[in-house]
Amino acid sequence: MSSDKVYRSELTPVDFLRRSARVYPNKTAIVYGERRYTYAQFSERVCRLASGLQNAGFTLGDRIAILSPNTPALLEAHFAIPALGGILVPVNIRLQPDEVAYILADSGARFLFIDEAFYPQIAELDLAQLQLIRITDTGQADDPYEQFLAAASPDPLLRVIDDEETPLSMNYTSGTTGQPKGVLCTHRGAYLNAMGQIVEIGLDRDSVFLWTLPMFHCNGWCCTWAITAIGGTHVCLRSIEPDAVWALLADERITHYNCAPTIQIMMVNSAKAHALDQPVTVSMGGSPPSPTLLAQMKKLNFQPIHLYGLTETYGPITICTWPDEWNALPAEEQARLRARQGQGYITAEDVRVVDENSHDVPRNGQTIGEVAMRGNTIMKGYYQQPEATAQAFRDGLFHSGDLAVWHPDGYIELRDRQKDIIISGGENISTIEVEQTIVRHSAVLECAVVSMPHEKWGERPKAFIALKEGQELTEAEIIAFCRDRLAHFKCPDAVEFGELPKTSTGKVQKFVLRELEWAGHKQRIN
């Protein structure tokens, strides 16, 4: 495209590793249990991985799937495959065999790297079209993955990308409607959002990043690339045990990690929880942190950051930036503000809230519209789904499907997923607001609020609640608790206690609960 221009090189996050290997060759890049790799070693392993794939018949544009927890192998795949001009397909390890089979077939993957622990998820599949590379994840010479690296050349790779808008990864959405879709991320978008992450979550060369967030979620919100770019240290982790995480925070002097509030709730409620010597920055996304959680985090010296984004936006695209003057506000007001999703990243255009004609809604903190955006950190499209892409991209904006209000200061605040809003007697009720109120009760672990049909009001909220271990509560107590804190029309009419249904990614499946409530109805609004 432009390789003949002296003043242009195609943006690619692969260059971040090239540079860190050059500038920080002896710095620790990866910590994984007893294993340690310097940047020089990390880079050599990536070159070997890419070269091994070439030996195995890789051709430009091939899709290469990997089913692995947060191991060095998965991190290495984030560089080796894009460096080759391939497309990385990171697969969620919590999926059922049928779901994995769908992704392998839809992506047309030619290679599959599989962590041994997850082999049962593919054991029954017909994988005739694939080359399989097993990872026993010992890092020892007899690990087949290590043998794959050892047999390949450590020589530096040539640049192959001649257009920065070439896709480098395909990340499958959890698919709220129908089958999952492959979200195409480009070299340019990944480069820019990684730079955005450095700036927005405040990374520097001394940052030590703990991999609590799965890398298969939006490539770890681009932190796979951002931590490498800044020359920080990746601390890899197969699974999240809060006690073990508490130990790592001290032993490895962690400075940053990312997670959903659910994980952070487990962290602050761990028996090992204690005030940290050094502040640890926790970037949270997926749902807003509750006032209760924020208060607990403050006591323990965690620095909260609230982000928002989707797979289609390379992970986070907004941040609830915190002006100094907000620190002077009462704690409750601070928590209310922290629940906002905020404004577009430094690398993003304005993130907007629009009506059904894709026109901006008034910035009044009241009018609900759909969150929509455009710019360099929006996916290139859904893989081989031109209609779904065109629908998502209508009117020149990516439509997120999330409903929000737009505050006068430009911050957006989510009110609901588009199909979850409760309209009761003409009044809008945000299920998130009700949920946040309920989780402030000390006995509540987590909660989901959905609509149920109601003869008089059309729809009414119903709360599903999981209690903390050993706690007891009645429906009447919860309703009274809400009525003390919320407009009465917003309070649930019914409460049910028990475990919440969740997706493989740990997201509460509100639609499952809603389907139960609406059984026998033709539609889901009233």
Added chain:
Amino acid sequence: MSSDKVYRSELTPVDFLRRSARVYPNKTAIVYGERRYTYAQFSERVCRLASGLQNAGFTLGDRIAILSPNTPALLEAHFAIPALGGILVPVNIRLQPDEVAYILADSGARFLFIDEAFYPQIAELDLAQLQLIRITDTGQADDPYEQFLAAASPDPLLRVIDDEETPLSMNYTSGTTGQPKGVLCTHRGAYLNAMGQIVEIGLDRDSVFLWTLPMFHCNGWCCTWAITAIGGTHVCLRSIEPDAVWALLADERITHYNCAPTIQIMMVNSAKAHALDQPVTVSMGGSPPSPTLLAQMKKLNFQPIHLYGLTETYGPITICTWPDEWNALPAEEQARLRARQGQGYITAEDVRVVDENSHDVPRNGQTIGEVAMRGNTIMKGYYQQPEATAQAFRDGLFHSGDLAVWHPDGYIELRDRQKDIIISGGENISTIEVEQTIVRHSAVLECAVVSMPHEKWGERPKAFIALKEGQELTEAEIIAFCRDRLAHFKCPDAVEFGELPKTSTGKVQKFVLRELEWAGHKQRIN
């Protein structure tokens, strides 16, 4: 170009101000004596400036010159003119009228903003082709610049750039061969190097940046855009008085400034020098900081950063990154290492050292070659000089004209300059330009100008002159002759009369003269 793509917006540093005005509207953007502008005000002033230019007949691609010290007006021009799709031409305030006239004519500028203090430099020029806007720099309603803003619309500007490779500024080099050349910087390059500055010099939202470095040098090494991007505070400054700077460091809680080592020498030797409560990061370029200076800085709690670059690389393109382990070395060894120019920025490709065939020299710390580079932060070319551009860009690399060795760890270290450039207190002086001025004297037969080492300024020009037969001249007469025709910093400090050493073919051997001046020095730059 690509405005129809939802997933693409053209990179431009103008977006940094749009975003900071949205996210930090009430934060102090500019401090200038008693004047203070928030980001909302800064943005409004920029919109008015752009809109005023439209009212005055601006058309796309117009060149707009400005002759001003580091005032809010010059900072505002860095956003308003690119936002319009115009090309900013910042003029060095130390130039003589003839030199200014050349730049105005060569750039074809249609507008000139002129700070009143520098009006004498243009008073005698024929400016018929230009619209002139005077800046009395009071910020009061009767300042013609303020009147220009007041008469214009504060409405936000539409995006006009449809290709990020469009030039946004033209910065004149000192002209190694003959006349100065206009270096074309693009929106893409400026955006990326500004992001690079944030990462490399460690800026964050709390950064307070003091404008000791002239903005007319490579757009202030892109800090005009970087400080704005991060939402930091610009502290503007008309001129550098070390005592006044010391007062500002405390009063405004400065965290960062950039300068040539000469300025920093003045700072540490100021009567007001004292150990700082808070570390202040000083990014130095133009020549390497001396061991003495580094030792003095350490005592005073300055954190040195050593950068290297050229106008053709948007300012800095390498940084002497400082691995932790170097802190354990003896002070002398640390100073030796700190003198290295280092490695490519996070936003740059590798910066190389090449032989006359543009092939890499060995990385042995011994072989001298030319510093060469390519990538997004290289100029687009010299304005209307395709031959000079092709010569600089031969073999697909930009050739810097600087001579260096390449160390085994990838750091470059400058040894000499190829193109007869003298760097004196951070200002480039073309020896050829000085020679061409001197030979205009009717008594002069021929002349050679070389650098000599200077304790305060690093290097200063010295002229060797052969007079015509029967003519007599004094050193003072020659210096006065130059001062009438050249910016004073370019005029020789010393003059020696006599025959010039020549090759057998009659070419003046400047290196012989220079060797005499630098006898006893290990390298030929200071």
